[in-house]
Amino acid sequence: MTELATKYNLIDEKPPFNAPLKAQYKQGFGFYTMRERLPIILTQVIDQLSKDKEQIATNFGGDTARDELKSAIGEISKLKYELQTDKDFKPIRSSVGDETLWNSFIEGLGEENSYYSACWLYAETYMYRRLNNIFENTTTLQKLDYFQQQKHKALTNSYDAMVAVVRSINAFNETNRSREEIGEFFRKLLKLNLWGNRCDLSISAGQDVKQDGDPFSLLDALDRCIVSDQTQAIWDCLVANAAESGVVEIINDNSGYELFTDLCLADFIIQHRIASKVCFNVKAIPWYISDVTPKDMQWTLDTLADNATQPLLAQFGERLKRHFQSGAFELRPVDNFWTSPYEFHRMADVAPSLYETLSHAALLIFKGDLNYRKLLGDFNFPYTTPFPDVLRGFLPTNLCTLRTVKADLICGMPEGLSEKLSKADPSWMVTGEYGVIQFASK
Ligand SMILES: O=P(O)(O)OC[C@H]1O[C@](O)(CO)[C@@H](O)[C@@H]1O
Numbered sequence: 001m002t003e004l005a006t007k008y009n010l011i012d013e014k015p016p017f018n019a020p021l022k023a024q025y026k027q028g029f030g031f032y033t034m035r036e037r038l039p040i041i042l043t044q045v046i047d048q049l050s051k052d053k054e055q056i057a058t059n060f061g062g063d064t065a066r067d068e069l070k071s072a073i074g075e076i077s078k079l080k081y082e083l084q085t086d087k088d089f090k091p092i093r094s095s096v097g098d099e100t101l102w103n104s105f106i107e108g109l110g111e112e113n114s115y116y117s118a119c120w121l122y123a124e125t126y127m128y129r130r131l132n133n134i135f136e137n138t139t140t141l142q143k144l145d146y147f148q149q150q151k152h153k154a155l156t157n158s159y160d161a162m163v164a165v166v167r168s169i170n171a172f173n174e175t176n177r178s179r180e181e182i183g184e185f186f187r188k189l190l191k192l193n194l195w196g197n198r199c200d201l202s203i204s205a206g207q208d209v210k211q212d213g214d215p216f217s218l219l220d221a222l223d224r225c226i227v228s229d230q231t232q233a234i235w236d237c238l239v240a241n242a243a244e245s246g247v248v249e250i251i252n253d254n255s256g257y258e259l260f261t262d263l264c265l266a267d268f269i270i271q272h273r274i275a276s277k278v279c280f281n282v283k284a285i286p287w288y289i290s291d292v293t294p295k296d297m298q299w300t301l302d303t304l305a306d307n308a309t310q311p312l313l314a315q316f317g318e319r320l321k322r323h324f325q326s327g328a329f330e331l332r333p334v335d336n337f338w339t340s341p342y343e344f345h346r347m348a349d350v351a352p353s354l355y356e357t358l359s360h361a362a363l364l365i366f367k368g369d370l371n372y373r374k375l376l377g378d379f380n381f382p383y384t385t386p387f388p389d390v391l392r393g394f395l396p397t398n399l400c401t402l403r404t405v406k407a408d409l410i411c412g413m414p415e416g417l418s419e420k421l422s423k424a425d426p427s428w429m430v431t432g433e434y435g436v437i438q439f440a441s442k
Pocket residue numbers: 033124197200201202203253254288367368369370371373404406407408
């Protein structure tokens with residue numbers, strides 16, 4: 001460790017406030033991620049691909065696919081070595097369309113262009129981009145999703161909980177409801193959606209995740225874990241802005257149970273005319289293990305709708321498909337900005353047309369920890385800094401975030417609370433036990 005410390009300029013301290021997070025700070029979660037979690041994730045990809053080699057060869061083009069898979073596995077090992085030895089970032093060599101964006105970003109990093117010296121967000125994001133770049137440069141494996149099996153299990157492992165959720169939603173929908181009742185149920189669904197973000201495969205380094213029990217019945221007990229809660233403001237915003245012809249844009253995070261909760265929220269918004277349309281923004285490539293791609297969305301809808309053993313899920317899946325057919329739901333064309341390293345406050349300059357599209361919505365819902373890190377730009381603001389202040393001008397329209405706390409940065413906390421939580425559990429910011437629901441109005 002001493003050799004590592006001198007070689008990579010490690011600093012045996014917590015990441016300082018008012019500076020970007022970096023893996024260089026040994027007492028930060030960025031260091032642990034770079035040192036432990038990411039190498040494990042890459043090793044698991046190698047193991048899975050080696051195990052599935054024959055199946056992949058059969059599905060993707062026989063001998064050529066087998067040979068390309070073998071060299072891809074070698075490339076992943078090299079990537080792991082580069083990560084573990086803090087090598088400088090290399091350019092992305094691709095022709096999928098985002099290489100110029102990426103390479104000008106890397107050039108702009110100057111000296112701080114390696115895994116431990118760069119901002120943690122840049123380094124972790126770069127690793128996932130390089131991983132997919134390996135497959136883009138093959139002739140047969142460009143469409144291979146090396147995280148697919150884990151994502152599928154994250155849905156199929158949670159059927160019991162999903163049935164319980166659909167049962168409660170259907171029971172609510174059966175009776176005529178007042179606006180107050182609808183508002184109250186909507187706020188519950190927001191919280192259900194927040195806790196769905198606990199089921200993230202990258203925090204568990206790819207180990208299976210699932211939701212058990214009846215998630216609605218757990219909500220009240222979990223309220224004490226929401227350390228900043230602006231649920232009411234989100235409802236008020238929708239009532240004031242969305243009903244007539246308003247659009248809600250969900251910036252999705254994980255597949256599996258979390259995506260199911262996104263779809264529940266979106267379905268409720270349409271069923272009760274809270275807004276007239278819900279759009280989904282997903283990732284162009286396999287990302288942070290469990291993030292939704294267009295293929296995952298389609299697979300989720302089909303898997304729900306074709307479920308022969310759970311009629312409630314099948315009916316729900318059919319209903320979701322009808323929302324897509326009627327135009328009440330829309331899957332946005334994938335935008336490479338979501339898999340770029342850029343913080344959101346740079347979106348207006350770097351991806352002006354995406355910014356413009358988002359600005360027409362009544363509300364943006366940013367899901368999960370990575371989106372939260374991008375909202376804050378992986379900058380270690382003092383924890384009581386108000387949420388609107390950390391956005392550095394990024395406010396295309398009203399926006400909110402539903403995030404379980406899985407990284408050592410946060411904002412909008414009441415005075416004294418972080419100190420109290422740290423005393424009880426010094427690692428409270430990286431367990432996913434706590435959550436925030438935060439809102440900023442245009
Ligand atoms: O799926 P989510 O909620 O974005 O979580 C993934 C994030 O959480 C972490 O696992 C921990 O911060 C990061 O690696 C990543 O930013």
